[in-house]
Structure formats: structure tokens, C-alpha cells
Amino acid sequence: MTNTSKTVQAITMTALMVLSVVAISAPAAAAPGASLSASTDAGTVQPGDTFEVTYTLENTGDDPGPAGAISLDTPSGITAVSASGDGRPALDGSPPSVIFGLLGPVNSGDSVTTTVTYEVDAGASDDDYTVDANGELRDNSTSATDSVSTTVTVSSDTSPEPPETGSRGAGPYDTSTSVGEVGNGATIFQGEDDITFVGDNGDEISPAAIERTAGANEGVPLRLPIPQDQAIGSYSNGAGFTVTVQEPEINTFEIQNNDGADVSGGVLTTDQTEAAAFVEYNFEDAEDVELSVEDENGLDVTDEIVTGVQTRNGDGTISFDPSAVDAGDYTFTISGVEDLDFGDASQSTTVTITSERTASLNLDSEEVVQGENLGFTIEDSPEGNYHAVAISSNQFRDGVSVDQAADIFRNVGDVSESGVLVENGNPEAISSTEADDANADINDVQYAYAIVEIDGGEGVGSIETQYLDSASIDTELYQASGTTVDYAPNGAHIDANLEDTDVSVDDEPSFEVTEGEISLESPTGAYVVGSEVDVNGTANEGVDDVAIYARDNNDFELVTSGEFDNGGTVISVDSDNSFDVEDVTLSDGETGGNDILSLPGTYRLGVIDATDADIDGDGEVDSRLSTSDFNSGVSSTSSIRVTDTELNGTFITYDGDIATQDSQIDVEGTAPGKSNVVIAFVDERGNAQAHVVSVDSDGTFDEEELNIGTLSEGTVSGHIISSGRDGQFGDNNFDEDDFADRIENTYATGSSSGNQVRDRIVANSIDDTASDDLMVTETFRLADGLTSIESINSPAEVGGTFEINGTSNRDPEDTTITVELLDASGESVTLDSTEEWGTDGQWNLSLEVPEGVEPGNYTVESDDGDSTDRVSVQIVEEGSLEEPTPTPAEEPTPTPTEEPTDEPTATPTPTEQPTTEMSTPTDEPTTTSQDGPGFTAVIALVALVAAALLAVRRNN
Numbered sequence: 026m027t028n029t030s031k032t033v034q035a036i037t038m039t040a041l042m043v044l045s046v047v048a049i050s051a052p053a054a055a056a057p058g059a060s061l062s063a064s065t066d067a068g069t070v071q072p073g074d075t076f077e078v079t080y081t082l083e084n085t086g087d088d089p090g091p092a093g094a095i096s097l098d099t100p101s102g103i104t105a106v107s108a109s110g111d112g113r114p115a116l117d118g119s120p121p122s123v124i125f126g127l128l129g130p131v132n133s134g135d136s137v138t139t140t141v142t143y144e145v146d147a148g149a150s151d152d153d154y155t156v157d158a159n160g161e162l163r164d165n166s167t168s169a170t171d172s173v174s175t176t177v178t179v180s181s182d183t184s185p186e187p188p189e190t191g192s193r194g195a196g197p198y199d200t201s202t203s204v205g206e207v208g209n210g211a212t213i214f215q216g217e218d219d220i221t222f223v224g225d226n227g228d229e230i231s232p233a234a235i236e237r238t239a240g241a242n243e244g245v246p247l248r249l250p251i252p253q254d255q256a257i258g259s260y261s262n263g264a265g266f267t268v269t270v271q272e273p274e275i276n277t278f279e280i281q282n283n284d285g286a287d288v289s290g291g292v293l294t295t296d297q298t299e300a301a302a303f304v305e306y307n308f309e310d311a312e313d314v315e316l317s318v319e320d321e322n323g324l325d326v327t328d329e330i331v332t333g334v335q336t337r338n339g340d341g342t343i344s345f346d347p348s349a350v351d352a353g354d355y356t357f358t359i360s361g362v363e364d365l366d367f368g369d370a371s372q373s374t375t376v377t378i379t380s381e382r383t384a385s386l387n388l389d390s391e392e393v394v395q396g397e398n399l400g401f402t403i404e405d406s407p408e409g410n411y412h413a414v415a416i417s418s419n420q421f422r423d424g425v426s427v428d429q430a431a432d433i434f435r436n437v438g439d440v441s442e443s444g445v446l447v448e449n450g451n452p453e454a455i456s457s458t459e460a461d462d463a464n465a466d467i468n469d470v471q472y473a474y475a476i477v478e479i480d481g482g483e484g485v486g487s488i489e490t491q492y493l494d495s496a497s498i499d500t501e502l503y504q505a506s507g508t509t510v511d512y513a514p515n516g517a518h519i520d521a522n523l524e525d526t527d528v529s530v531d532d533e534p535s536f537e538v539t540e541g542e543i544s545l546e547s548p549t550g551a552y553v554v555g556s557e558v559d560v561n562g563t564a565n566e567g568v569d570d571v572a573i574y575a576r577d578n579n580d581f582e583l584v585t586s587g588e589f590d591n592g593g594t595v596i597s598v599d600s601d602n603s604f605d606v607e608d609v610t611l612s613d614g615e616t617g618g619n620d621i622l623s624l625p626g627t628y629r630l631g632v633i634d635a636t637d638a639d640i641d642g643d644g645e646v647d648s649r650l651s652t653s654d655f656n657s658g659v660s661s662t663s664s665i666r667v668t669d670t671e672l673n674g675t676f677i678t679y680d681g682d683i684a685t686q687d688s689q690i691d692v693e694g695t696a697p698g699k700s701n702v703v704i705a706f707v708d709e710r711g712n713a714q715a716h717v718v719s720v721d722s723d724g725t726f727d728e729e730e731l732n733i734g735t736l737s738e739g740t741v742s743g744h745i746i747s748s749g750r751d752g753q754f755g756d757n758n759f760d761e762d763d764f765a766d767r768i769e770n771t772y773a774t775g776s777s778s779g780n781q782v783r784d785r786i787v788a789n790s791i792d793d794t795a796s797d798d799l800m801v802t803e804t805f806r807l808a809d810g811l812t813s814i815e816s817i818n819s820p821a822e823v824g825g826t827f828e829i830n831g832t833s834n835r836d837p838e839d840t841t842i843t844v845e846l847l848d849a850s851g852e853s854v855t856l857d858s859t860e861e862w863g864t865d866g867q868w869n870l871s872l873e874v875p876e877g878v879e880p881g882n883y884t885v886e887s888d889d890g891d892s893t894d895r896v897s898v899q900i901v902e903e904g905s906l907e908e909p910t911p912t913p914a915e916e917p918t919p920t921p922t923e924e925p926t927d928e929p930t931a932t933p934t935p936t937e938q939p940t941t942e943m944s945t946p947t948d949e950p951t952t953t954s955q956d957g958p959g960f961t962a963v964i965a966l967v968a969l970v971a972a973a974l975l976a977v978r979r980n981n
Contacts, residue, residue, distance in 0.1 A: 056088055056164060056167035057084050057086035057087075057169050058087075059169035059171045060083040061081070061082050061083075061095065061158060061159070064077075064080075066177065067143075067178075069178040070145055072149045073144075073145060074145055075106070075142055075145070076143055077142050077143070079110075079140040079141075080095055080123075080138065080140075080141065080173070081136050081138045082125070082131070082162070083136035084132060084133050084134065085133075085169075089133060092124075092125070092130075092162075093125040093131055093162040093163065094123060095125075095158055097122060098156070098157040099156050102146045102154065103145060104143065105143055106143065108139050108140065108142070109140050111137035111139055112137055112139050114139075123141070145177075151182075152179055153177070153178050155174050155176050156174065156175045158172060158174075159172045192205075192310060193208060194210055195208030195221075200309070200310070200312055200313050201313050202362075203218070203311060203312045205220065206220070206221045206223045207220050210268070211269075212269045212310065213268050213269070213270055213311065214270070214272070214311050214370075215254065215271070216250065216365055216370070217311060217365070218251070218364050219364075220249070225266075233246045234246070235260045235266070236262070237256055237258060238258070238261050238267075240256065241256075251270065253367055271307065273307065273312075275314070275372040277304065278303070278374065279302070279303045280301075280357055280374060281300060281303050283299045283300065287481070288408035288482060289374040289482070290376070291376065291377070291408050291483060292377045292378075293377070293378050293408075295380045297407070298347070300344070301344045302316050302345065302357055303341070304316075304342075305340040306340070306370070308370065311365065312362055312365050313336045313361070314336065314361055315335050315360065316345070316357065316359055317360075318345070318358075319355065320350070320351075321354040326355070329350055330345045330346060331344070332344055336362055350378060352379045352380055353377070354376070355376055355377075358371065358372070381405065382505075383531045384404065384502060385404050385405050385502070385531070386401055386531075387401065387402045388400075389401065390536065391536050394565050394567075395490055395538050395541045396541050396565040396567025397565065397566045398435065398488065398567065399490055400485070400486070401486050401487070403484035403485075403486075403502065406483075407479065407505075408482065409478070409480075410478070410479045410505035410506070411479075411506040411513040411516055412502060413474055413475070413477075413506070413528075414477060414501070415473065415503070415523065416472060416473050416488070416500055417471070418430070418470045420496065421467075421473075422491070422492050422636070424640060424642045425636075426467060426642055427465045427470060428460040428461050429492050430445050430470055430492060431460035432457055432460075432492065434457075434473055434488060435486070435487040437486065438477075438484075438485035439480050440476065441513075441516030442516060443456065443474065443476070444456035444474060444518065445460065445470045445474070446472050446523070447463075447465045447471070448522055449466070452521055453465075454518035456518075472523075476513045476516055489567065490538050491568065495538050495540040496538060497535050497536075497537050498535060500533060500535070501530050502530065503530055503531065504528050504529050504531055541564075541568065542565060543562065543632055543659050543660060544562045544563050545561075545630065545631070546561055547559050547561050551666045551667075551668055552622065552666070552667050553668050553669075553670060554623055555670055555698030555750065556610070558608075558609055558610075559609070560586075560605070561604060561605035563604075564602055564659075565602065566602055568659065569597065569635070570595040571632050571635055572594060572596070572638045573589075573630070574632075574650060574655065575611075575621040576621070576629040576631065576655075577621050580649045580650060580652065581629075581631055581652065583617065583646060584611060584619055584622065585615065586610070586611070588606050588607070589606060589609075617648065623667075627664060630662065631661065632660060633659065634658055638658065670696065670699060670747060671698075672699075672702070672799035672800070672801055674694020674696075674702075674726070674801045675801075676690055677690065677692070678690070678805040679834045679835060679865075680833065681834075682807070682808045682811075682834035683741075683807050684809065684834050684835050684836070684891075685738060686810040686891050687836045687839060688733055689729075689731060690733055690805075691727075691728065691730065691731070693725075694725070694745060695724050695726070696725075696726060696745075697724030698724070701717050701719050701761040702720060702726060702746060702761070703745075703754075703761050704717075705746065706733050706741055706744070707742050707773070707783050707786070708740070709737065709740055709779040710739075710779065711773055711779050711781065714733055715764075715765035715769050716732075717762055736807055737807070738806075738809070739806065741807050742803070742804050743802065743803050743805065744800055744802050745800065745802075746764070746800045747800070748760070748764070748790075749798045749799055754789065755788075755793025755796045772785035772789070810835050810889060811892050812831065812868075813832055813833075813887070814829055814830075814885065814887050814894045815832055816829075817829045821874050821906075822905060823900060824874060825906075827874065828869070829872060830868070830869045831868050831894070833862060833889060835889050837860050837861060842860070842862075842870070843858040843887070843888045844858065844859075845886050846874070846883055848884075854874075854875065854878060855874070856872075878900055880899075881899070882899055884897055884898070885898050
């Protein structure tokens, strides 16, 4: 008895005792009455099932019943397990009961209701059982009781019950024949026939009167048989009668073995004599389902293999005995027994029935490239079995670690566990998830294993071949666990060496592992010391990492980089079997391979599978590999020529100058192999400015607007300085920032001249001891900005154009030259501008003379914003500068010659020389007559004077 039931009984007894005391002193009064009723008999149930009985206890007396209970008397084999509704259950009391009145009395005329769930023992025999219940209501002086009995029939017979009358909301309906009446609110199914629609009043309703109520098919009536493509949804006759059309479906269909595991599509052994077909479907109100079985020749063997009934109504199983038929492939089909056997109302599956307990191991390929994954499938084994698949350690790749060996069988598919079996005194199975932390020696590993579950008729797994030797590899498939030894309880390998047990091998197929290929596509050819390159290539599937090595004359030395993985030692291979690392400086690094590539020469550059580069087996690639070790792994090499750094560059000036108004200069050039160069400027007074300019990955540099504003006007030297191959300036171990700082703050201090500063720069770089520094030097002038007009075509006609040429030392990116035509009063007539000229400082511009401008003397002025220049010009009338058009001479008319005769001896008659007559001049006026006497000479004289004045002004 539980604490709860004891408490309830104590409370009940206390309440009754109090009422008894009150009864002694109280006068007699009217008493409550009790009437107990129960729901109908529980019907027939199977052993292990449950059934429910609902009890109602009514107070039929005149007074309330402050306390009450329903006590249950159950026969052996029947147990009350739960109660719901009114009252408080005390089912583990003696007797089991439900108590009322604790929360208030049951008043006269009121009732309380409770539903009790009973369970039939699994071992109960077939019989009729009676459950008695006693109801009681009491007040302070009297007690009223009543009792009721309920009968339940226990039967282990699974035969379908007889058709239920009115199961579809109307009169009789037989699901075994799919014939009967269908009432209001019922669900019907596509494909049904032989049904009668009956209204609530018992009248038959014509299918044609029942129409679709909504949707695209609204108004479409029903007809019998109901078409298999009838629109699903609600239908009505418009007078309150409705039905719903659904698609019939088999929701679940499984062929289960003795353990209830689904073996559909798999193997079922003949010893599984309690096998069954399990079905769940949605049309049980309309039709039973039936199981049919055919052999591989299409012969129906249902009567032979199905031991009991072949049909059922509702979800559940249909038993069959696989030992009743010969071994082979069988097709099991479940469908409706009559009309509903189409579409999703019919499902089939194939099962291989066999008496053979030997499983087979099928490999996806007989040959793989080392590093590829090899899939395998275990077949011909019952559902739910566990098999071990193993590969002996003498077939592992050299240098493989314990944790790598534990990954030979991948933990994918139906693999429940993979790992290695280690034996050092006692066998120990180490799973792949434990191998990293296991204190085990690779020499103690006996084999790699996978425990594979048969699921869905087969067990699927995969082998990682990168850890296997390039040779013929034998695999072993052991008998299912539990056949002789339960070596894999719950799918885990026990600590036992299968090679030393009685577990036999069912299958042992072999496959060939061939050595793979790996290639380095970049860098190839030439490499400039210090330059950045992309390192990329391809590898076989299964190669996770590669390592780069360089060789001079002896061993291969590891090349490292901060851009690489795993501490800079390896490059990870992507899922597409390629590897690619950008901006790698091969000559930088701390290993021997970097040292080799930092000196000019021709070497071998190689790439190798990182697994093959771990000769000592410590999990890290070795810093040095012999040629034999390198070539024996998955590797490739190519020749690489290492060259020294170079330096080229120039400063961008304009007409050899940089204007003080700009005080900025551009520099560009190439410095392959360098990340930075130093740009220094020194004037004649010993002032210096220095800048550090970065070099792009392609070896070029291009820096704009370097400030030189602190330098004095005059000649300035510009220096581009590279620290060379060794990365330091001179013998001072200065980097670029250090050297630039020393130029400005050490070499150019005090009263040093420009030459002295330059000497110090040279002495501490290219002329220093053992220096490999490089320098490019150019000179230019730092001067006031000047823009001038060098030439102009004057005079120009009205409507014509002045072609103006000039020079400027200004930067065109920051300067605009405006050219303006001014009249005698200084008013602007027209203007134009340009922002385009080259480093020679030469600019040109065409200035159009507007129509309507009066001929006369004008001024053309150029202006760059800081300096101006003026030239006097003349504008003349339109057409006054045209040259006279000469009169064309008349073309002479040639005299035709005689044709020679056909006689070979005839001498041809000489032709006459044509005479040329000069044509008479035309009446068109010449240039001279149009201009008037002496006008051309005056124009020439004016132009000569203007040129002289321009020359005098330039000299001034």
C-alpha cells in the first residue's frame, strides 16, 4: 500500500468517525440513497490488453452524502490500473476504491462518475471474467450501498471480429465485403462501390444528389462506383447530409522478423517463425486489408506461407511462417480486400527468405587509388544482426599512428563502432573516438575493425585507404555476433581478439590499393628571392595534407610558411582534391628548404602527401627526407630556378621639373622579390626626405604624391633603394623603416651638403661591406611653377582657330591650364582649357575665333592658377588668308596611233607627238587681286613684329 492510499484511507476513516460522533448526539434524520450503474459489458479482449468501465454513483436519497466510495472486487488476472473523473483513486488499497466527498458532499439527486481502466494479465487464460463494484454513500448516521457487475471475455483468438453493424453511421456494413450503408458525416474513399447512402431519417439518398461543396469541382455530383480520381473534400445534398471523400492509403507496411525489426527489402531466415506483416492504413471503416505473397516466378504462395487469417481490419499484424516455403525471393503485397486495391491503397515489398546463415561482403571496387574511400555492403544477413569487418595490421601503411589506424574504417553508414584491437598482455578494443587519448603502441595493434549493423536488409560502411599499404588488401567479415560468441553487444566490440575466438569468417574479399598521384602546378620555372607566389596543385582523393620540400644536392628539406597550416608545415587539401595558398614567400622561413630557395641557383621543388613525409610516425612531417623516402611516397618534383632581386624605377617629372606649388612627385618601377623599397630625396643644401613604398605581389610599385615640400629649390636627387636579397641595408641590419629614419634624422643632419648626405646613403647601402643592395638614382629641378606659350599661329581669320603650343612644369593631375582670348580693353572674347600634357611638359590647345569678332589686335593669355603668359595676336577678316586658286591647265589630247598589221614583217607607222596647249586662265579672282595692292606684305610685316616682341619678352 502506498503512502497516498494510506493517507486517503486515514482521511476517510477520520471523516466517518467524526460523523459517527455527531450521530450520537444528533436526532435521527433523512438518509442519502445510493444507486450504482456501469457501462455495458467490456466485450472481448486479448491477454495483455486493457479495457475500461465507467461507473456512475447517484444519490437517490433525501439528504446529501458527505462521504462515499466505489470499491472494486477484481478476479485473478484482472487488475485496476488507473481511474479518471470524479473522486480520488486509491486503486492500490485493499480493496481498490475511488473515494468521494472529500471536496464536498454528493447532494440529493446528484451523481459522480469515474472511469476505471483494467488490465488483463498477459498469462490470463481464455474465459469470461466478472468485475464487481460496490457503491456507498453515508451521512452522519446512515449508509446506503449498491453494487454492479461487469463481464469481460478474454480470448487469445486474433480472428477478425464479425462485421460491426452501423459502423459507418447508418445500418449494417460489412468491411470484409465492403458492402453496406453509409450515414451522415461518414468518410468515403475513392474507388468505393456497393455502398448505400442513408439519411438520418432512414431514407436512401441518391449519389447524384450529393455534390462537391467547394473548390474547382464545386457542384460535381457523386456517382457509383466512386471514380478513383474523384476530387477529395466535402460533399452535401444541400439538406443536411454530408460525406467526405478521401484517398485510400496504406500508411505503413513492414515485414518484421521475430524481434519486430523491419526486414523489407532484406533477408529473413527460415528460423524466424514468428514473422509478421505489419500494416497501418486509413480506410479500416470501409474495407479490410489482405496479405498476398508470390514467389520469384509469380506463383501465389499465400495459403502456404500464411499460417492463420490472411485479412484483418484496422492497424496490426498478419502472421506468416517463412519456414513453410523454399528459400528464394518473395513479394509481399498488402491491399484492400475488394475495391480499394489501387494506388497508395496497395503496397509491396520483396524479402529474401533463406536458411543460409553465411553473410557476404561486397566491395564497391576491386581497385582503388591510395587515399580514395572504398564502400562496402554486407548482405545475406538477418535484420538487426551485428557483424565485425576487420583488416590486419600487417597491411597498414608504414608510419601510420594508432589514431590513424583507428580511422581506417570510417564511422559512417550502418557502422555502430570502429577502431583497433590492441593486444599487449590483454586484448583491448579501442574505438576511433578514444584513440587520440589512448596510450597504445602501433606495434601492439592486431587489426582495424568496424562493427556494422544490418539495417534495411544490408549493412553499409566505408574504408579509408590512405592508411593502407599500396598492395593487395584482404578484408575479413566475421559471423554475426551471437552466432557463437556475443562479441558486439549493443553494437560495440568487446575486449576480445576475434582471431583467437570461435567466431568464423563468413567472407574475405580482397582489393588492390595502387599508389596515387600528386602534382605541383605553381610555382614552376623561375622564382625571384623574396617574391610572393601562389602555391597550388592537385592531389588524389583521400590526401588530407601535402608538404613542400626543396632539394639542392642532398636530401629534401622542408619548406615552411606562415601562410601554411599546422604551424606552417603543411597545406590542407580542399574537398575538390586541390590545394591553393596565395602570397607565399618561399625564401622566408626557418627551415632548410627556405634557406635553399633564398640563394640563386637551380633546385628541385617537390610536393608530397604529408602522411608519407612522417617517417618517424610522430604525427608531424619530417624536416628532412632522403631522396629514397621522398620518392617512395605519393610525391612529385619539378625544377625551379631561383634568381636574385632586381630594381628598376623612375620619377615622374614635367619638363624635368617639379613645381614648388605641387611639392609632390610620383614614382613607379619594379622590385621583384621585395615587399618594400625606400624612396629618398636630397637637395643641394643637404636636406633629405625619405619614404617607405610597398611593392605589390606582382613585383611592381607605383606611389603617387610623395611629399618633397621641405626641400629647397634647385637640383634634387631622387633615390630608389632596395635592401636586396638579404633583406637588410648594408651591413647594418636595418629594415626599410629604420633606413628611411636614418636618412632623414642621421645622414641629413648638421651642416652637411647634398653630396655628403648622398655619400652617406651610398656608404650604408650599396657600397657597404658584402652588401647586395640595389639603387636607382635620378635628378630633377624643384622650381617655381611656370606655364608659358611657346608658339601660336597669328594672324587668324574670324571663324578660324589659334593653334597654341606651350610648356609647363606643373602636375596635370592637380593643374588646369586655361587659355583666354582678350580684346584691347582686356575683356574676354573666348576661352578654353586643358588638363592633359605629358612628362615633357608640352601642352597644346586649339582656340576657336568666334564669328562676328572684329578684326584687329588681341591678346592670348595662358593661366595655370599661379603663373600666366601673354602673347599678342591679330585677327583678320574671314577669307583674307586664303591662298589664290591657280587655274588648271588644259590636258593635251593624245593623237591615236594606228593599229599594227597582222603581217609579221610589217613596220608599224610611228605616232605623232601630241601637242599641249595651255588653257586660258579663268575669270576667278586671285588672292592678290582680292587682297588689294600691298596688303599681303603688310600682314607679313605685322607677323614678323609680333614674333620679335614675343622673343624679346621670353628673354626678359
